[in-house]
Amino acid sequence: MDFNDFVDTPRKQIMLAGTAFFLLIFPIYFAVMPTLIGDDLVSGGSNGISADWEVSFIETPISLTESINLGDGDTHDTFFDLMTEMNIGYVELDIDCNDNDDPGPGFTDSVDGSSDVSQVEGEFADQDDNGVCGDGENGFTMRWDVTDNYTGANFTAIDMSESELREMWTDGELGRGTWGATITAHISSPPSPLGSIVDNDEDYEIIWTAITYELVLTPVVEVEA
Ligand SMILES: [Ca+2]
Numbered sequence: 001m002d003f004n005d006f007v008d009t010p011r012k013q014i015m016l017a018g019t020a021f022f023l024l025i026f027p028i029y030f031a032v033m034p035t036l037i038g039d040d041l042v043s044g045g046s047n048g049i050s051a052d053w054e055v056s057f058i059e060t061p062i063s064l065t066e067s068i069n070l071g072d073g074d075t076h077d078t079f080f081d082l083m084t085e086m087n088i089g090y091v092e093l094d095i096d097c098n099d100n101d102d103p104g105p106g107f108t109d110s111v112d113g114s115s116d117v118s119q120v121e122g123e124f125a126d127q128d129d130n131g132v133c134g135d136g137e138n139g140f141t142m143r144w145d146v147t148d149n150y151t152g153a154n155f156t157a158i159d160m161s162e163s164e165l166r167e168m169w170t171d172g173e174l175g176r177g178t179w180g181a182t183i184t185a186h187i188s189s190p191p192s193p194l195g196s197i198v199d200n201d202e203d204y205e206i207i208w209t210a211i212t213y214e215l216v217l218t219p220v221v222e223v224e225a
């Protein structure tokens, strides 16, 4: 069978022409239609329709607590291995201490610390901080936002699509890995006439917390009175 067999009658010629027409026209049709309909509707389906939403967050904390007793000038390395399928809002390191070893006022112990975020996915900045163990302070807290501007507070989103909101509230799979920090104890002891040391240590509590969340989007339905 050669090409002439396909075109030896007028009917066959029409059929061949029709087939050729559709072969040409279908790719053009599918290439052009999405731009006619609009990108949002095609890529997001129903997610692309703008509406008003009540946005809220169901939070689940992941925590690690460690207690350590340190003498003056002692340092301690602490690590927090973080793996989760959930979105991470933020990671916090809280160092708590409360010096009650001295008989009178003053001579309050303190602590300082430096983070090590080099083993964490993403571009996080290391932090240094310090705090006293009493006098209205109890150590210090460091915090890193993994989802930009995360507060966990409910709000109403006006005229936004579901996909826009889900894109905004995501951690980009960052923040996983090993968060680290080193703390150093500073012990202050009142002078003792007998030469003995009144205060030679302090208990420090190290609390790592990752706040993970699930995004909850509820369409705002206007009910006519
Ligand atoms: Ca002290």
Ligand SMILES: [Ca+2]
Binding pocket: 099, 100, 101, 102, 109, 187, 199, 200, 201, 202, 203
């Ligand atoms: Ca102490």
